[in-house]
Amino acid sequence: MDIKPIDPVNRPFFAGVVTGLDLRKPLTPEEVKAVHAGMDEFAVLVFHDQPIDDEQQLVFSRALGPLEQATGDIAAPQDRRMSMDLNDISNLDKNNQVLARDDRRRLFGLGNQLWHSDSSFKEVPAKYSLLSARTIPPAGGNTEFADMRAAYDALDEETKREVHDLICSHSQIFSRGILGFTDFTAEERIKWAPVRQRLVRRHPSSGRLSLYLASHAGAIEGWPVPEARAFLRDLTEHATQRKFVYAHVWKPHDLVMWDNRATMHRARRYDHTEVRDMRRTTLTNEVSSLEQAP
Ligand code: OGA
Ligand code: MN
Numbered sequence: 001m002d003i004k005p006i007d008p009v010n011r012p013f014f015a016g017v018v019t020g021l022d023l024r025k026p027l028t029p030e031e032v033k034a035v036h037a038g039m040d041e042f043a044v045l046v047f048h049d050q051p052i053d054d055e056q057q058l059v060f061s062r063a064l065g066p067l068e069q070a071t072g073d074i075a076a077p078q079d080r081r082m083s084m085d086l087n088d089i090s091n092l093d094k095n096n097q098v099l100a101r102d103d104r105r106r107l108f109g110l111g112n113q114l115w116h117s118d119s120s121f122k123e124v125p126a127k128y129s130l131l132s133a134r135t136i137p138p139a140g141g142n143t144e145f146a147d148m149r150a151a152y153d154a155l156d157e158e159t160k161r162e163v164h165d166l167i168c169s170h171s172q173i174f175s176r177g178i179l180g181f182t183d184f185t186a187e188e189r190i191k192w193a194p195v196r197q198r199l200v201r202r203h204p205s206s207g208r209l210s211l212y213l214a215s216h217a218g219a220i221e222g223w224p225v226p227e228a229r230a231f232l233r234d235l236t237e238h239a240t241q242r243k244f245v246y247a248h249v250w251k252p253h254d255l256v257m258w259d260n261r262a263t264m265h266r267a268r269r270y271d272h273t274e275v276r277d278m279r280r281t282t283l284t285n286e287v288s289s290l291e292q293a294p
Contacts, residue, residue, distance in 0.1 A: 001031055003038040006046065006246065014147040015246035016042035023050040023060045023255060032063055035257075039128065040206045043262040044145045044246060047255040050132070054279060057132050057255075058085055061281035068126060068284040072119060072172060074108040074188070087280040089131060091272060101272055104183060111175050112267040114215035115146065115240055117260040118282060120170045120289075121216045123195045126260040127283040135277040136250045140270030143256065144247045145263050148210040151239035152200065155211075163211070164294060167221040168232070169194035174218030194218070201292040203261055209294045210262045211239055239264065261285065261292070 001020040005012045016038055021031060038045050052060070061067060069084045081094050091099050091106060099106040119126040131143070155163070171194040173184060184192070199220070201212045213236050220228035247268075248256055258265060270276060 001034050003034075003042065003045065005042070010243070011147070011246060014042060014150065014244075015044040015046070015145065017046045017048070019048075021047065023047060023052050024056050026059065027063050035064060036205070039257065039259050040203070043147060043149070043259045044248075045257045046248065047257070048251060049253055050255045051253045052132060052255070054082060054086060057130065057279060057281055061128075061130050061283065064128060065283040066286065068119060068122070068124075068282045070282075071191070072121065075105050079105075082279065085281065087282060089278040089280050091276050098273060098275060106272070107179075107181055107183075108176060110179060111172070111181070111215070113269065114175055114178060115236055115264045115266045116175060116214040116216060117148075117212065117264050118280075119260070120197055120212070120214040121172045121175075121192060121195060123288055125197065125285050125289060127285040128257055128259055129283075130255060130257045130281045132255045132279050133250045133252055133277075134279060135275045136252055137270040137274035137276050140268060141276050142247050142249050142268040143265055144245050144268065145258055145265045146240045147244045147246075147262070148213065148239055148264060149203070149206075149208045149262050150244050151241075152209050152211045154244075155238070163199050163235070166199040167196050167290070168199050168212075168217040168228075169219040169221070170197050170214060170216040171195070171218060172216060175215040177218075178215060196221070197289045198293065200294045201261060201289045202294045203259075204292060206262075208262070211235060212261070212289055213239060213264060236264075261289075 003016040003018050006015045006017050070087045081088050118129045172192045217232050
């Protein structure tokens with residue numbers, strides 16, 4: 001197994017490509033260690049030519065750590081295409097038909113086009129996400145990743161001091177609200193009530209600090225809401241400058257894994273009448289970001 005930076009000139013320490021691993025086969029303990037070490041360094045790893053099924057994706061994911069459940073999904077249990085161990089990142093219904101343009105599930109899913117970190121709206125958020133491309137549209141639908149460690153490092157000292165101990169409230173109600181999606185049931189409003197997360201967190205393995213931002217963040221504790229949102233917007237603009245971003249152009253059977261503690265990501269548009277079938281497994285962070293203070 002070997003890992004090389006995808007763009008050694010501009011981003012030598014962010015986004016690596018892994019060769020020499022077959023994800024259909026169980027990993028050796030040494031390979032598991034090497035994947036974690038690669039994630040600590042690069043935060044995003046790309047694996048090409050991995051024609052895996054759901055079960056193989058689950059086996060590979062579980063070898064890296066405990067999974068979280070897909071409780072952030074808006075589809076009713078009887079409408080799901082897969083088990084709660086997988087997130088359905090597709091535009092398909094359970095009969096594999098493309099969702100109508102105005103389908104509530106599709107409109108909710110468009111929230112993925114805003115910069116975010118997975119499950120920051122859960123008290124215990126996500127660690128790694130593993131996204132497997134089963135069917136991709138002929139054009140568009142890239143996924144972009146921003147290095148939130150580099151973004152933190154590039155802040156001026158005064159801003160670093162200002163953000164150091166701030167706590168934000170995260171909710172899917174906030175992120176969807178940005179797009180004008182407010183069609184939540186009373187139960188969903190309770191289930192997705194805001195949770196607290198640190199704005200600056202320390203990575204437990206690498207020791208690096210990162211800005212823990214997401215479109216789900218809609219308030220800063222102790223701040224007036226408009227001032228908080230204006231500041232979070234400025235920080236996001238800073239953190240997503242092109243120099244911090246790797247844009248992944250999908251090929252069928254790519255698997256991309258990212259560390260939600262150190263990155264943000266977003267989906268890009270594509271023709272909504274074309275099939276895009278991606279499946280995500282997600283490792284739980286096991287503790288809140290509140291326990292990962294800088
Ligand atoms: C995700 C996600 C982006 C995409 O799977 O968590 O945000 O491009 N996906 O589908
Ligand atoms: Mn996501």
